Amino acid sequence: MFTMTLRKAGLAAATALALSLTATACGGGDSGSGGDKINIGIKFDQPGLGLKTQDGDYTGFDVDVAKYVAKELGHEEGDITWKQAPSNERENMIANGDVDFIVATYTINDERKERVSFAGPYFLAHQDLLVRADDSTVRSEDDLNTSELKLCSVTGSTSAQNVKNDFAPKANLINYGGYSECLTGLENKTVDALTTDDSILAGFAAQEEHQGKFKLAGLNLSDEPYGIGLKKGDTELQQKINDALKKMVDEGAWEEAAKKHFGPANYEYEAAPEITEKS
Incomplete structure (x- = not known):
């Protein structure tokens, strides 16, 4: 009788442990659920857009856009790991899975679209x-x-x-x-x-x-529509990000971020562009 009781207690403990481990394993890696980590590429050396400050904070218009999109995807700010995304490494970072998406003054063009997909654009420079x-x-x-x-x-x-x-x-x-x-x-x-x-x-x-x-110098040499870069063919994430960008504009959060970061430079930015990158 005593031996049987010990066996039952041991079995219950083992079952509880297994359930705990299963719940823990299921909790990570899904980019759509809150509390999960997410890797976002930004620039670290662009004041007003993407800048890593001396005290380790991240600030700029692109950073605010990235935070808003991440929140709409179910991630709090503490879930974000910021990754430096140099211009010549952005496609590789996306293709290798180093980041979930990139918000780094990333101009949409046909050459890049051969390797990655874009959401947006969210800004026209x-x-x-x-x-x-x-x-x-x-x-x-x-x-x-x-x-x-x-x-x-x-x-x-x-x-x-x-x-x-x-x-x-x-x-x-x-x-x-x-x-x-x-x-x-x-x-x-x-x-x-x-x-x-x-x-x-x-x-x-x-x-x-x-x-x-x-x-x-005041020369308008080209149009540079900034998009959010993501893994090529990920139409589900593309649509979610587009929805987030539209909501950011509709709520006035886009304009608030633009005034905050571009206003001090007296930079006459254009209104938020129409979203064109769709599956």
Whole structure:
């Protein structure tokens, strides 16, 4: 009788343990349920868009968009692991499963859509130049197409491709790994201009340590629709993100985030674009 009681107690304990382990195993990995971890790619070096601060926080318009989308997918802010997404690594990060999605000034274009899918767009920027405040050499697009002008951009960015393939094939184009390196080069006069999207340039110009040093040239060189990059063919996640972006605009949260991050730079951003990336 005593032996049987011990056996029953042991069996009950084993069953409870098995159920506990099963519940724990079922709780992780599903990107749609609350409390699960999610990996999101952003830029770490773009003020106003995606910036990792000295105290380890993450701030910017892209960060706010990513947080809103994650919440709509069932994730609290504490569930997010932020991953640095350099321009030339974004497609690989998505294809390798390093991130669930990327919100990192990621222009939608046909070449990229061969490897990844996009949701959105959620923002429309335009390529421009950042020059030193006292610079008067760049007044129009025609001033760019000369080997005497040292243009800096970032490896893997559409801005670098546009310079090389479209409006300034003769320019002396210097590619660095990040925009902060280009900005340093502009400040110490090893380059003459930094070219990328006006939204990014405005963020740099608005930083307290840079105020008065730089200015935008005011050239509208291209249209750059920012999308949220995700694994190619994942139409279910694409639709969920599109729904989240629409809700963000309809609720006014999109406009609130845009004013917060672009207002200090006096950057005249466009209204939220129509969502075009659909399955």
